[in-house]
Amino acid sequence: MIRVVKLNKFFGDKQVLKDITINYQPGDCSLIIGASGSGKTVLLKSLVGLYEPDSGEVWYEDILFNKLDFKEKKNIRKEIGMLFQGSALFDFATVEENIRFPMDFFTDWSNEQKLDRVNFCLKRVNLENVNKLFPNELSGGMQKRVGIARAIALNPKYLFCDEPNSGLDPHTSILIDQLISEITKEYNITTVVNTHDMNSVMEIGDTVGFIYNGELVWEGNKNNILTSSHKELNEFVFASNMAKRVKEMMG
């Protein structure tokens, strides 16, 4: 479980996160939604320690993560997998080397064991025979899958996904969403997904937090997000013409 308590983050004079308090449970796909620039990515990066919050607390189980130094954080980070918006695969390494990378650093497994694990992870994300390819030889969807495979390489307890569907077609987006959801349930991972894609919300949003101007203004799930009366949330959810028409049809 991850517990966030009164998290604040400033960039200069601008307050980007305002008193964010929220809990993320194991086995749930917890979504952070909001418009571009609302603070979603800053929140996600503050949760994993890539940004230092100015005040507030981030707890991983009973460990106050944001007060630890780099070396102490390392123990928690070994249990974290993260899928970045642009996949962030290492250009200099093949698919196999990318997935092996955390194993090389943090395990004493033999080469055979590492290769077995690489192949298992690739199979889990429905990719095979791509071991020797470099990231620039893969499509966007394949890169995301390799990113997920790398994120789960060390059996993480926590999985963070930053805009997993950005730049992907609707069909591939759904496949990636389903994959994240399946992996979350299968390994009982605490998953936090940052998105502005409403399809993702409806596919995998076990819990949803809506961020507006750096504030967490609404919490719910995929079942009650469409019927909420929250003004800003409605403007966000029903922003497109298609969504507006669906709403009209629903009465």
Add this chain to the structure above:
Amino acid sequence: MKNSLELIGKYFLLMKIVFSKPEKWKLFWKQFFIDTEKLVISSIPIIAVISVFIGAVIVIQTASNIESPFISKMYVGYMARESLALEFCSTMIALILAGKVGSNISSEIGSMRITEQIDAMEMMGINSANYLILPKIAASTVFNPLLMVMSFILGLLGGAIIVMITGVVTLSQYQEGLQYSFRSYYIFYSMVKMSAFSFVITSVSAFYGYNASGGSLGVGRSSTNAIVVSSVSILVVNLIITQLMLN
């Protein structure tokens, strides 16, 4: 002024992180040899070509300036050797490497920064600065002095070739000059300088790449800054080492 001090402070803070114990020595050595190939061995052709031509040009220039019948022609070889050993093969080569290697390092690390590859390493709990920068500094600091020696030999060879082609002095006069009053300390001095310059080039370039921001424009800006600051730093370090070792 405040910005410059801030930059210098950030540079030393980064170096503190860089010079920590590698997570796994096996991975460090692997990266060390990759970087040796990329930064040192790949520089051999350009250094060789430049050294041969500059050696030849120095010989022609020196010969054309020794018109007096009271000065022996063997001084052409002597002057060429001293110019190459004292300044050209370390400082000039370092300035060339600042352009070639410096831009390579800063753009590579800068691209990794803006595409979140460095964040991905940090997320895994890996000391990215140590993993990415330390092997580069170690490889170039250790092996670039050998490049300097190679440049020195090829420079002298270039001089010999031009002597044979043009006959500005005889080959035996040139050889006599090369052997005249030879001080091996100058080669040592030049190797020490090259080692220090290599440290400056790799660490400064890595610093600018590591702190790149603002997309591809930012990467370009970091490369330019890396080359400019490395080049100026080389001149300052040159002055300091020369004062310490030769005066």
